[in-house]
Amino acid sequence: MFPDKIYGASTRIAGDPSRVALLLPGRGYSVARPLLHYARKALLAHDWTVQEIWWEVPEDLAGDDSAAWVDGQTRQALGREGAGSVMLVGKSLGTLAAPLAAERALPAIWLTPLLHIDGMERAIGLATAPTLLIGGTRDVSWPPGAAERTGQEYLELTGADHALELMGDPVGSVENLARATAAMTAFVAGLGR
Template sequence: MADHNRYEADPNRVAIVLPGARYTPAHPLLYFTRGVLHAHGWTVQEVWWEPPALSDRAAVSGWVCDQATAALDREKAERLLLVGKSLGTFAAPVAVERDLPAIWLTPLCGERYVTGALTTATAPTLLVGGTGDPTWNGDLARSTKAEVLEIPGADHGLETEHDPVNSADILRQVVGTVDGFVARL
């Protein structure tokens, strides 16, 4: 079951924000992405969820896609955008199927449900990951048609251990890249 927080702006442009397993929309990457989207006039629909304990990756992917589809189907907007962090990137097939632009933060590049979609996406897509994240594959990301921001040494939270100042600099870089990407949509 998912809850939703909504930040109104232009009702004809709606961004759906899908969190990670333990990375909620209140965490910095998604919080500031919401701020960027809202500043550019997008209505933002945050999905808050508690993922079920599923060990089968197909079931996990299906559950996330169902959550994304349900959120998208509630919208009557002319333009839609998907944003996902980690677990939320399992919704990449939904973005491809609907030809939606997307922002994928720390996409799960080792999951075939995600990589298959990333490699076939034709709508504007931004992929953000760090070289210190075992779920990131920079070569795969660069082989797609997506815009790519790769952060040297950044982990799955796009931070660097024991260096909060550098982690804040990384956050600023990610937010600036997201801002530029959203401005071009």
């Protein structure tokens, strides 16, 4: 179905080699964008090694194929890791790795998870490792009550869209970024060593 290779490349930023976090981007939201940039900063501040995944999503990728593609890409990236502790941090499309995180009991941070997709709420709810969800009330991917129903820790930002921004309010958007960063930093600190 898909070639046996990771689309794009990965960049490794060194911290403690026994702890590695994979940053999984969205369809049009690379690891250089603000939410994943500050996720990286939070991880590095707590001495995690970060593997940034720079994938190129196939143009014809849609529907059920998206979950299979993300799963395959994430499994390949995980296959290159020998660290004792691994976690996943995904944005939007990257959150389709949630079933894999649950399967392997990996801690995870899901930024604007695709909770509107059938099975995602349940998959995230099956996670036994610490899991943090961050989303906004103006994001169609964040249906009312879905994050709470997962039973996982979550931060809900009132009025925030799929980028966790507030339309017409750049200062409020930056404040949301700060709140999301604070939540990610506290979450990573809580994982300990």
